[in-house]
Amino acid sequence: MIKIIERKIKDVEALENAILVEGLPGIGHVGRIAAEHIVREFKGEKFLELYCYDFPPQVLVNENGTVEFMNNEFYIVREPVQMIVVLGNTQALSPIGQYYLAEKLVEVGIKYGAKMTYTLGGFGVGKITDVPKVYAAATSEELANKLKEYGVEFRKDGGGIVGAAGLMLTFSKLNGIEGVCLMGETPGYLVDPKSARAVLEKFSKIVGFEIDMKELEERAKDMEKFLEKIRKFEEEVMMQQQPKPPSDEDLRYIG
Amino acid sequence: MIKIIERKIKDVEALENAILVEGLPGIGHVGRIAAEHIVREFKGEKFLELYCYDFPPQVLVNENGTVEFMNNEFYIVREPVQMIVVLGNTQALSPIGQYYLAEKLVEVGIKYGAKMTYTLGGFGVGKITDVPKVYAAATSEELANKLKEYGVEFRKDGGGIVGAAGLMLTFSKLNGIEGVCLMGETPGYLVDPKSARAVLEKFSKIVGFEIDMKELEERAKDMEKFLEKIRKFEEEVMMQQQPKPPSDEDLRYIG
């Protein structure tokens, strides 16, 4: 069991017929940019934070001297459609942690009224494309066929969907609701607002709402700056890792 | 504790005197091909799925836009002999996960009437052999001697049997039933229907049933195509792994 702490930010009543939307960090940060844009545009209210013991064991430092905790956040959006949106600055680190977290994310979503799950992410193709395609995968064939009418593609690579975007479909099914993953084509090595926009366009058409895209690019730029800093920090961490304890590997069988 | 969710597909009554047969992915996919062929030929019915939190944290994507969950499946075969067959698209990732999963597989088998366990697998020899030998290992000397009469070999390499094929023998013994592993010689780097056929021939002779082999090769070819795609996906995943969080290694002792 991997412990996950719920920190309630605000009392909210469960919605009647919401969709659960996931936009955690991932390839090209496509899902994250798209889901954050939804929350900002529709003035989503944060009502819950999750602290998973398999998140990176750290806090981030802001320029104003405050710390940012590693967590996942739930936002409630009531208009134009009911949504429970999951944002966050991290996914779980280990495979087992990813299972426990995805299970929790879906359980909270359902508790607050979600009747269906949409996970948003990127599909890395290793090169830049002018007009990024949007791929879809669904928990039932009927659902997949319906999605096709909106111009999404089906992947032919036989590959998979890793992390929360994939496992939340598994736990949706296991909890009796259907799920869809929308993946925007993306090079994979860049923060990609263009792909996020493409995903968002399909998503809004499928679900049936309109959304202004003006500020999406700006927000993506802020995120890019932030991620650049994180990247630098990680390099420093790597440089500084001493003194270092004997690794698990080394410790085995010495007696 | 590593959580394993049971998803019941169909109500079935326990058999009276069944054998538990394991054919999960492994070297040369020998056991998997053999066990799938049994299920297809004898029209096994799926009655239960297991979702282990130590499976790869992903879903696979089919060409029709649906997702395939990572799981292990139980099939019931009533004729020509009673069998509970375990298939699946994965084994558990970590050593601990493999213990919990093997324990569960044996417990479910016994619950549904298994009085003995057969695990089917490959034994990698690093080169192609014209007529693959079949090796056996058993949980008692008496049983091993009986197997010898069917022309199986005993391994002299002092090695082991790793994963479910090995641990299900451990948990069979711990739960009061005996177990046998049948291993077909295989190069180790190829999907190997010829080795699977050799294992199946010995297995059917030992247990006492006849099985038509016509479609085995075709099925193996389909599996090979599928695995080729998975392999490509894994390469992509490796390419795309950015942004990357600081690894466990890096995080230690920085403060």
Place this chain on the structure above:
Amino acid sequence: MIKIIERKIKDVEALENAILVEGLPGIGHVGRIAAEHIVREFKGEKFLELYCYDFPPQVLVNENGTVEFMNNEFYIVREPVQMIVVLGNTQALSPIGQYYLAEKLVEVGIKYGAKMTYTLGGFGVGKITDVPKVYAAATSEELANKLKEYGVEFRKDGGGIVGAAGLMLTFSKLNGIEGVCLMGETPGYLVDPKSARAVLEKFSKIVGFEIDMKELEERAKDMEKFLEKIRKFEEEVMMQQQPKPPSDEDLRYIG
């Protein structure tokens, strides 16, 4: 869940209004030197030891033939200000272990009267500086602003604070108290008493006590000698790791 055993050394009554101070091993051992100096100067009494099942699986050997257990220790300081100080010879090895340990450290601190947390550590800059700056990060903006008046800096690198020094801030917040991390600039590859001294000077000014620094350098030298030995031991461990079992990596998917 990762088990942590409490071993009571001495019965002490909870303080009324203490601060929790963390000085576990970390970069440049800055926090460790500073916190040990506090305990020695103010004659802190050890009252509790923690044994975490995610500490390195070993004991250390002293020159007098006794063994030193891997643990974290709590000291109570009553004058000049009330403090609960955490020392120790290790942090937890895995990310999950670090979460469970940090949670426990904060819970024990609060149980014994802590109303606020200070974690002391180093901030690696990769080069030697004449006058090491002291950086601060806090769990609220109000607190951060107050700290600024004492001449601490805010980090602009967008990075993080890894291990107990970071996570104890998370668990302080989750348990309803505020927290501050003070980080002394340090090259990162040396035991750094100068940085420890800089941190201690800021810390004592912020909290409001005076502390004699005469013996700090001497103590740091002892620690350096000790760490040099540990480093040699680790190299030996690496050399001696045989026989070696198949690694997790190797064990996967062989069947």
Place this chain on the structure above:
Amino acid sequence: MIKIIERKIKDVEALENAILVEGLPGIGHVGRIAAEHIVREFKGEKFLELYCYDFPPQVLVNENGTVEFMNNEFYIVREPVQMIVVLGNTQALSPIGQYYLAEKLVEVGIKYGAKMTYTLGGFGVGKITDVPKVYAAATSEELANKLKEYGVEFRKDGGGIVGAAGLMLTFSKLNGIEGVCLMGETPGYLVDPKSARAVLEKFSKIVGFEIDMKELEERAKDMEKFLEKIRKFEEEVMMQQQPKPPSDEDLRYIG
């Protein structure tokens, strides 16, 4: 929590005043050879087996077609002195598993009458020595001083004792009994009966019994042959590790 299954082999009554002796696989297999020799010479009776879910996830294959399970075994020795001896073909793989296992080993020992713990092992020095020294480390200074009278050395390297040989001292102390580790100097890369003999000579003198050494070398040779085979198996396992799932590393943060 890491599950450990107890399999009772024989009902035995607890001893009144026994010592717990550990001889699990480790550097040079010094402890293992010494402890096995004790069990064989004094006709120890196996009464309990432990199956830890953090042991290597495999079974070993014997030449007679039977399988050998990975486990730890408890033997009871009544004469010439009361002993509970721990043998086995493996230690736990992960740091956490090593903690849970060591805790269990000590708990079982105490349950069956152990009032003191001796762990036997090797101390790798990287070169062959004519007359291997025997080093000791104890859980109290008083005990260490007593040992010195028997001609054991104290280590000056500032290093540690890794695995069960170290952690069983920790859990002895935590459970209210004292413990000693005896380490025979050994090159580290060879199975070393000479070092095992040296340890056994000191051990028998300290505890006060006589033991015939005639068959020790022969037994060590058998063990060496066996380990050579294991080594070959591990190399094969490494060769055969395909198909291979995406590693934890690869799976992170792809979405």
